[in-house]
Each structure stands twice: as C-alpha cells, then as structure tokens.
Amino acid sequence: MGNGMVENIVDLEAELIAIRRHLHQNPELSNEEFETTRFIRGWLEEAGIEIIYDIPLKTGVIAEVKGKEEGPTIALRADIDALPIHEETGLAFASRIPGKMHACGHDFHTASILGAAYLLKHKEKELKGAVRLVFQPAEEKGAGAKRILESGALEGVQAIFGMHNKPDLAVGTVGIKSGVLMAGVDGFQIEVEGLGTHAAVPDAGIDPIVTASHIVTALQTIVSRNISSLNNAVISVTRIQSGSTWNVIPDKAILEGTVRTFQEDVRFQIPGHISRIVEGVADAYGAKATLHWYPGPPSVQNDEVLTELTIKTAVQLGLNVVTPVPSPAGEDFAYYQREIPGSFVFMGVSGPHEWHHPAFDVDERALTVSAQFFATLAKNALDQWRAADQADRNSSSI
CATH class of the missing domain: 3.40.630.10 (Zn peptidases)
Known part of the structure; x- marks a missing residue:
C-alpha cells in the first residue's frame, strides 16, 4: 500500500x-x-x-x-x-x-x-x-x-x-x-437565571425551566414571522439542561442550538431577533437571560x-x-x-x-x-x- x-x-x-x-x-x-x-x-x-x-x-x-x-x-x-x-x-x-x-x-x-x-x-x-x-x-x-x-x-x-x-x-x-x-452555520447558548426554591412552593422562586420553555417556543416565530417567506432559515434548540432532582426548582437553565441560513442578510438579522426574544421573555417571567453567539462558516x-x-x-x-x-x-x-x-x-x-x-x-x-x-x-x-x-x-x- x-x-x-x-x-x-x-x-x-x-x-x-x-x-x-x-x-x-x-x-x-x-x-x-x-x-x-x-x-x-x-x-x-x-x-x-x-x-x-x-x-x-x-x-x-x-x-x-x-x-x-x-x-x-x-x-x-x-x-x-x-x-x-x-x-x-x-x-x-x-x-x-x-x-x-x-x-x-x-x-x-x-x-x-x-x-x-x-x-x-x-x-x-x-x-x-x-x-x-x-x-x-x-x-x-x-x-x-x-x-x-x-x-x-x-x-x-x-x-x-x-x-x-x-x-x-x-x-x-x-x-x-x-x-x-x-448553508451558513452558527451556534448559540442561552443562559437563563432564575431563583431556586422547593418545587412545592414555586411562588417563592423564579422558575428558569418555565422561562426556558417559553423561549424555545418563541424562537420558532423568528422563521415564521420575522424572515421573508422568500428566504430560508432554520433555528433549532438541541439541548436543554437544568436541575438535578425531582423536587427542587433550580437556579439556572442552559439552552443550546444552531441556526442555518443561505442568505447573508438573513444570517446577520437572526442574532438580533434571538436576543430580543430571549431578553423579553426572561423579563416577562422575572428571570434574567443571556445570549452567547458563536458564528461559524458562512x-x-x-x-x-x-x-x-x-x-x-x-x-x-x-x-x-x-x-x-x-x-x-x-x-x-x-x-x-x-x-x-x-x-x-x-x-x-x-x-x-x-x-x-x-x-x-x-x-x-x-x-x-x-x-x-x-x-x-x-x-x-x-x-x-x-x-x-x-x-x-x-x-x-x-
């Protein structure tokens, strides 16, 4: 050989x-x-x-x-x-x-x-x-x-x-x-910070899991409502990590995912849309959320x-x-x-x-x-x- x-x-x-x-x-x-x-x-x-x-x-x-x-x-x-x-x-x-x-x-x-x-x-x-x-x-x-x-x-x-x-x-x-x-490939991580408490008294805390769940749902509106139907984009949340046991509401939740686009102008728009949703949803639930953006190949x-x-x-x-x-x-x-x-x-x-x-x-x-x-x-x-x-x-x- x-x-x-x-x-x-x-x-x-x-x-x-x-x-x-x-x-x-x-x-x-x-x-x-x-x-x-x-x-x-x-x-x-x-x-x-x-x-x-x-x-x-x-x-x-x-x-x-x-x-x-x-x-x-x-x-x-x-x-x-x-x-x-x-x-x-x-x-x-x-x-x-x-x-x-x-x-x-x-x-x-x-x-x-x-x-x-x-x-x-x-x-x-x-x-x-x-x-x-x-x-x-x-x-x-x-x-x-x-x-x-x-x-x-x-x-x-x-x-x-x-x-x-x-x-x-x-x-x-x-x-x-x-x-x-x-496609162009970008990645993201979202950190959601809440306030931990006993699961039996959720009103004493701020649930990052509920906040994260609503962020996942809201992110899907970017493609359906913010991107022209003549263009293409995919936003996928691929990992959710939070908590360590069944009877405790944790302090934090982590979301990770990827964005795929074909048009450069669409690619540059999406981080702003994600950031707006992340901050807005977190604020509505009394939590704090931070977006980390990882640009990949165009x-x-x-x-x-x-x-x-x-x-x-x-x-x-x-x-x-x-x-x-x-x-x-x-x-x-x-x-x-x-x-x-x-x-x-x-x-x-x-x-x-x-x-x-x-x-x-x-x-x-x-x-x-x-x-x-x-x-x-x-x-x-x-x-x-x-x-x-x-x-x-x-x-x-x-």
Whole structure:
C-alpha cells in the first residue's frame, strides 16, 4: 500500500481502496490528526510528490504538483478528520478506535484527492502551472479552513475546488450548481437565571425551566414571522439542561442550538431577533437571560465561471450531472471562497445512510471516479487560465 504507482485504472482503484480502508480503521478527531498527517505524507513522498513543510500547521498536509511550464496555481482540497461516533457498520475494516468513526466520509475525500495527486504526478509534464493539494484538518469543528488560510498555505492560488460525498447520489453522478450550495452555520447558548426554591412552593422562586420553555417556543416565530417567506432559515434548540432532582426548582437553565441560513442578510438579522426574544421573555417571567453567539462558516457560494468548468469536466468524463438541492448542512470550505474563487461539488457515492450516521459507508467504486474528475478538473482549470492569459496578452498588444 502507498507506493503511489498508477499503472492503470485497476491499479489505482486497488491503491485508493487500500488507502481509504486504512484511514477508515484509524480515525482521528479534529485537531488530533497526527497519525493521519503522517500517513498522508508517507503516501505523497512515496509517489515523489513535493510536500511543503514550512507551513505552520500542527496537523494537515500541503503538497504540490508542478508542471514544466510557468502558470497559475490551482488548489484541490480534502478534509481529513473523523467524528466522535461509535461505528455500527459491521465492516471488516471498521474503526479500531471505540467512539471514533469516519461517519462523514472524509476518508473517502482524502483517498480521492490522493488519487488525483497520483494522476497529476504522472501527467505533470503536461500541466501549465501548479496544483496545490490541501489536506485540511478540523473541518468538523468548522475552523480548519481558517487555519489553512492563516498559515499562508493558499498564497498565490487563483482558484480552489473541493467536494463532499453525497450518499443519495449514485456513483457516476455529480451534483453541481452555481451560487449557494450549503448553508451558513452558527451556534448559540442561552443562559437563563432564575431563583431556586422547593418545587412545592414555586411562588417563592423564579422558575428558569418555565422561562426556558417559553423561549424555545418563541424562537420558532423568528422563521415564521420575522424572515421573508422568500428566504430560508432554520433555528433549532438541541439541548436543554437544568436541575438535578425531582423536587427542587433550580437556579439556572442552559439552552443550546444552531441556526442555518443561505442568505447573508438573513444570517446577520437572526442574532438580533434571538436576543430580543430571549431578553423579553426572561423579563416577562422575572428571570434574567443571556445570549452567547458563536458564528461559524458562512454559506458555500460557488463561483459561476468555475462551476461552468466543473460541469464541462464532468460531461467530458461521461459523468451524470445533476443540479442538487442546497444542503442545510455546513462546510468550512466557504471560508476559502471568501478569499479565492472556488467551486464545491457533491460526489455521488451510493451510500446506505446519510452523513453522521453510525452505519455510514460509501461505494468504493466512486474513488476512481472522484480521483479522475479532480485530476482532470485541475488540468482543465490550468489550461483555461493559460488560454485566458494568452488572450489578454494578445489583445493588449494590438
């Protein structure tokens, strides 16, 4: 495993399956991907692919395949972290680590982009520029992409491409659309402070549980009454914690939840709406409530020109192109798109379950489909940039 040699597509498929299964058996959580980083470096080095070591990253790998001709730099990104989920697939290569699992398919992403790197290495003489390979940590924490940007790993990159596997799309199908593809993700915590008392004499205290319950109900009116019906938003309270026994009204209640939006203006409106409701409801019940807001990645917004190129590449390879419904899930790939033109696609994997399910799996035939797609896409992007640059020079010399 890991010799990086690509004699034919059968050899490539066997190589990528072995890599994916090795990663699947050895999952590491966000910011803990030390062995995963070591594995990736080893596979790249054995293939003769240059690793950029002077990037200040504790985990994750940045590498590059350079063509013989000078030209732009295009980036391909894969995420490498796993989730704190106990695996229930029954696979022969299931996770060896209890409570940790590649339940979102980042092992598939990593193996696929490694495959693209192998293919590009074998075609490097034909490349009109360079392809930077980004194996990003901590996507599940929503902060890995920011760390990559802060490290300077994408300096000089003209465009970036990435993907997420999509279990409900068949192998050989790619979901591609311009504009919004995935939601912006924000989190919140609400602390409700009341006054504890014996449960038999509630009038002697201020019940934070009753107050919190009314806050949960009132929050649902934001989407139905404050957000235009032409826009989208989801506000979900996902945790309520209060009290420790059956006959005591506690002093405090904690609420946590998430907000998902597609439009930036809606995203910026919601914290104000939540704060108004939280403070107003708490005041009505004599309690005090504080909102803590945790902004996450913005929505994934695909560049129109690059998305046209991804469609042309998929058609060139005989893949089935569909226009996907935007996903309310989030992706920190969106941070890259704030700085660099980018396009993100959904790769069909014929999976039996959705992301984050303990029995999540992918059809491994999608590995070579994905590797070939991203290798071809990178080459096409370099060719398109070179052609556009040449046209600009010709026009300026007239």
